[in-house]
Amino acid sequence: MAERRFDVDADIRRARTPPRELYFDPQWFAQQRETVFARSWNFASVSAGLETSGCARPLTLLPGCLDEPLILVRDTHAKLHLLSNVCTHRGHLVVERECALAALRCNYHGRRFHLDGSFAFMPGFENAEHFPTESDWLTKVPLAEWRGMLFASLAPNAPVNEVVAEVERRLAGLAIVDWRYDPTLDKTFEFDANWALYVENYLEGLHIPFIHPALAAKLDGKLYGYENLPYGTLQIGSAAPGELAFELPEGHPNFGQRIGAYYFWLFPATMLNLYPWGLSLNVIEPLAPTRTRVRFLSFVQDPAKREQGAGSGLVQVEMEDEAAIQQVQKGMRARSYRGGRYAPTAEIGVHHFHRMLAKWMA
Ligand code: FES
Ligand SMILES: [Fe+2]
The missing domain is CATH 3.90.380.10 (Naphthalene 1,2-dioxygenase Alpha Subunit; Chain A, domain 1)
Known part of the structure; x- marks a missing residue:
């Protein structure tokens, strides 16, 4: 796929607006998904309703664009985590609806995770070598809380306090x-x-x-x-x-x-x-x-x-x-x-x- 690029003159008195394809071409859209939306801070949820330990809220970050399945989880030390909602076994979603939990358990084959996403237990893996490792944990996603709002970035390029x-x-x-x-x-x-x-x-x-x-x-x-x-x-x-x-x-x-x-x-x-x-x-x-x-x-x-x-x-x-x-x-x-x-x-x-x-x- 040829990379889509455009330039806009730094001098507004001379500059011209972007090419019209920017606004409808699926290739431009796909490129923005990776270069813009996967790297920037985007609103994920409000903080309200996530106050108690064990509460878990699944969400999809930018549905239709990133489609990234995530979960917000408050652990027993009152720390809020943003985790991938994708089981590290074969990819089933871990939490399907907002609920209160003692541990995160995938319903497909029973893999369990602690509330911070670290691996806890999996039946059938007794003879697996080098298991578990950190790659079996649910992936942590950068999370920033600002005045009642939660922002997520898959790969942030600046701290949220600078942005706001x-x-x-x-x-x-x-x-x-x-x-x-x-x-x-x-x-x-x-x-x-x-x-x-x-x-x-x-x-x-x-x-x-x-x-x-x-x-x-x-x-x-x-x-x-x-x-x-x-x-x-x-x-x-x-x-x-x-x-x-x-x-x-x-x-x-x-x-x-x-x-x-x-x-x-x-x-x-x-x-x-x-x-x-x-x-x-x-x-x-x-x-x-x-x-x-x-x-x-x-x-x-x-x-x-x-x-x-x-x-x-x-x-x-x-x-x-x-x-x-x-x-x-x-x-x-x-x-x-x-x-x-x-x-x-x-x-x-x-x-x-x-x-x-x-x-x-x-
Ligand atoms: S996909 Fe989750 S336990 Fe198998
Ligand atoms: Fe307006």
């Missing part, structure tokens, strides 16, 4: 950090478009006045800000006069400003939207080259503020974005489309994303 450093800087002193995950507010969306189109759309506010009239009225369009970060981007939405804003403490980087929303994107597929009510986490799951699932998870600190300002009406905004993205997906099929150019002031985040994607895929 700027999020922490903007969160400092804000009441919302005491947020709690509210599962009743979970929402899932699926649409016919490549995952990267969803990310690109998220990374610019240029479209807000055109497709999001209700949101546009809550933001001060003249004060919309962009900052590129080592592992993502930040967009800062200033509240329109009379709309809800954060109460920022003295010493905060935006002290004295009326900020209605912080929109963080973390490479490749995590969005953290900070509002005066709490956090809306968007998890992007590429299901196929032209099919994407997006999950919204809400971490609420002040429920009374949920229907005010830029943090309200999120489903309507999502529907408006999905409609636009699906149109762009159709546009990518057109042989006549040769890629576009970037708006040098408003599309610095899109340009940054494309440059990161090109670098990771190379």
Whole structure:
């Protein structure tokens, strides 16, 4: 399979957007699976519900893309482990549903593992040589816990605290950090478009006045800000006069400003939207080259503020974005489309994303 590569000029004033095949070709998608998604941090689960020893939660990391079967297990020393859910004997899944356990036991031939994934027992292996060794343990997968969220990476290229450093800087002193995950507010969306189109759309506010009239009225369009970060981007939405804003403490980087929303994107597929009510986490799951699932998870600190300002009406905004993205997906099929150019002031985040994607895929 020929390697797919593209380049984006470092100078946004000259740069052109990626080739249209990026958005539908199965080979590009397969290459991203290994070069982007298998190496980056991706949301795995919430921490809630995993507090007691012996609780085990199976999950599939990025279904449709990585399809990696994993288990979260709390051991008897209160340590949380992320393990491969694939039995080291012949590959049956070990845990099939969320449960409480004293040990992990594979139902196919009875191999048992301790809660940290180390090998415990297997019938029929009495005469096996050099057995067991560490290769018979369930593989440990890097896990990072951040403010009620669990992130997994099959081969992390940076520590999570570096990835979220700027999020922490903007969160400092804000009441919302005491947020709690509210599962009743979970929402899932699926649409016919490549995952990267969803990310690109998220990374610019240029479209807000055109497709999001209700949101546009809550933001001060003249004060919309962009900052590129080592592992993502930040967009800062200033509240329109009379709309809800954060109460920022003295010493905060935006002290004295009326900020209605912080929109963080973390490479490749995590969005953290900070509002005066709490956090809306968007998890992007590429299901196929032209099919994407997006999950919204809400971490609420002040429920009374949920229907005010830029943090309200999120489903309507999502529907408006999905409609636009699906149109762009159709546009990518057109042989006549040769890629576009970037708006040098408003599309610095899109340009940054494309440059990161090109670098990771190379
Ligand atoms: S596959 Fe698990 S015991 Fe055989
Ligand atoms: Fe949008």
